[in-house]
Amino acid sequence: MTEIITADGIRSEVRPWLVENWDPDLPLVEWRKLLVASGWAVPSWPQRWHGRGLPAWSDDVVGDEIRAAGAAGLPLGSGAWLAGPTILEHGSDPLRERLLRPILTGEETWCQLFSEPGAGSDLAGLTTRAELDGDEWVVNGQKVWNTSAHHADFGMLVARTDWDAPKHRGLTYFALPMRQVGVEARPLRQMNDHSSFNEVFMTDARIPRDLVVGKVGDGWTVALTTLAYERRFGAMGRPQFSRGSGRALDEAREEAAEHFATYAWYPQRAGRVDLVVDRARESGRADDPVVRQAIAKLLSMHRASGWTADRARAARALGRPPGAEGSIGKLALSEVARQAAHVHTMLAGSDGMLTGPASLLGGTVAEILVSVPAQSIAGGTDEIQRNILGEKVLGLPREPTSDRDTPFRDLPRSG
Numbered sequence: 001m002t003e004i005i006t007a008d009g010i011r012s013e014v015r016p017w018l019v020e021n022w023d024p025d026l027p028l029v030e031w032r033k034l035l036v037a038s039g040w041a042v043p044s045w046p047q048r049w050h051g052r053g054l055p056a057w058s059d060d061v062v063g064d065e066i067r068a069a070g071a072a073g074l075p076l077g078s079g080a081w082l083a084g085p086t087i088l089e090h091g092s093d094p095l096r097e098r099l100l101r102p103i104l105t106g107e108e109t110w111c112q113l114f115s116e117p118g119a120g121s122d123l124a125g126l127t128t129r130a131e132l133d134g135d136e137w138v139v140n141g142q143k144v145w146n147t148s149a150h151h152a153d154f155g156m157l158v159a160r161t162d163w164d165a166p167k168h169r170g171l172t173y174f175a176l177p178m179r180q181v182g183v184e185a186r187p188l189r190q191m192n193d194h195s196s197f198n199e200v201f202m203t204d205a206r207i208p209r210d211l212v213v214g215k216v217g218d219g220w221t222v223a224l225t226t227l228a229y230e231r232r233f234g235a236m237g238r239p240q241f242s243r244g245s246g247r248a249l250d251e252a253r254e255e256a257a258e259h260f261a262t263y264a265w266y267p268q269r270a271g272r273v274d275l276v277v278d279r280a281r282e283s284g285r286a287d288d289p290v291v292r293q294a295i296a297k298l299l300s301m302h303r304a305s306g307w308t309a310d311r312a313r314a315a316r317a318l319g320r321p322p323g324a325e326g327s328i329g330k331l332a333l334s335e336v337a338r339q340a341a342h343v344h345t346m347l348a349g350s351d352g353m354l355t356g357p358a359s360l361l362g363g364t365v366a367e368i369l370v371s372v373p374a375q376s377i378a379g380g381t382d383e384i385q386r387n388i389l390g391e392k393v394l395g396l397p398r399e400p401t402s403d404r405d406t407p408f409r410d411l412p413r414s415g
């Protein structure tokens with residue numbers, strides 16, 4: 001007889017486990033090792049790979065229980081969010097053995113090394129090269145806009161390994177050890193004065209031969225998996241450690257503070273819809289019909305985009321692979337952010353350009369205005385999301401291209 005798995009059934013198993021095992025005085029890594037060994041860290045992963053083989057929705061149910069118990073959960077960042085699921089899906093068993101556990105315990109952190117100065121939207125046009133030399137790959141090239149690369153242990157690196165294959169077929173996906181002399185991450189300063197991403201220069205950087213995710217030459221397929229998980233990202237929640245003290249919680253709070261220092265401007269990037277109604281009242285413009293109309297439009301778009309996010313969550317709960325909701329949701333977030341910036345500008349006028357403690361909301365309004373453009377770029381631009389929807393969802397003809405079958409070496413390239 002098939003056992004029916006319910007959320008209540010899962011709760012009734014994980015709660016007593018937490019009561020028995022959660023010990024805030026443990027070092028954070030030791031606690032996470034227990035969590036991973038129990039299969040409750042990512043219950044939807046296969047039993048062999050630190051999970052319990054439960055449905056995808058069980059991750060959320062268990063995550064809520066861990067928070068409710070006041071315990072520390074999975075580490076934040078692109079390791080557990082992007083690298084882990086990609087390695088689980090495409091990695092060989094020895095690679096999973098080597099890389100997955102330290103991702104889940106937080107002992108090894110990750111960054112994404114995809115974009116290059118000449119290859120962003122046209123990611124498959126990248127020119128960072130990796131060549132096999134005995135038991136190592138030797139990497140030369142430059143990446144850019146790499147969030148958190150300055151403190152990551154590993155990079156999800158896509159590099160060209162075959163220049164005679166067409167552009168999408170000569171790529172390979174690597175796990176690049178970041179802490180070596182051949183890798184230099186230089187922080188970039190953004191127009192909102194934050195510094196969350198880097199240029200990364202690789203000069204004869206070394207990768208052990210077997211740190212290839214998927215097959216050599218099949219990096220494009222693997223990269224698409226990472227990008228699909230990235231589009232699912234949506235809102236970045238803050239972990240709740242409101243109550244309790246102890247070593248594990250202190251270390252988890254420290255880890256979260258470091259993580260969120262990088263992302264401190266992301267709420268502003270999303271437009272800060274939460275501030276709009278109060279700002280309208282404070283500025284005395286809440287009765288202005290034009291302002292009211294713009295706010296009503298914004299709040300309606302925001303609500304509808306929340307429903308799209310709910311649909312994406314429901315699809316995930318049903319175990320469906322990332323689908324069209326990712327691109328639609330990402331586009332919706334861009335539209336909401338732009339409309340929010342428009343409303344903030346209507347309300348603030350030229351004061352919105354002022355920064356510093358004496359300016360509107362201590363400079364938050366100005367930060368919104370210069371951060372919102374990033375929403376339409378990160379993780380694939382709006383135009384690229386529209387191309388994906390047109391081709392993959394609506395079945396429209398592909399964009400005409402002349403470069404899909406030509407050896408990459410023979411393609412005209414800038415620089």
Ligand SMILES: Cc1cc2nc3c(=O)[nH]c(=O)nc-3n(C[C@H](O)[C@H](O)[C@H](O)COP(=O)(O)OP(=O)(O)OC[C@H]3O[C@@H](n4cnc5c(N)ncnc54)[C@H](O)[C@@H]3O)c2cc1C
Pocket residue numbers: 111112113114115116117118119120121122144145146147148197374375377378379380381382383384387
């Ligand atoms: C906040 C943030 C975080 C990021 N983090 C990372 C990271 O961690 N790792 C990483 O590797 N990258 C990261 N990126 C980089 C991001 O992925 C790229 O910026 C993005 O893919 C766009 O590439 P590009 O900047 O080279 O723009 P381009 O590709 O040069 O695009 C320029 C313009 O041309 C348009 N365009 C290009 N091609 C087409 C087309 N075929 N059809 C229609 N319009 C087109 C684009 O929509 C855009 O408007 C990050 C970016 C941001 C803003």
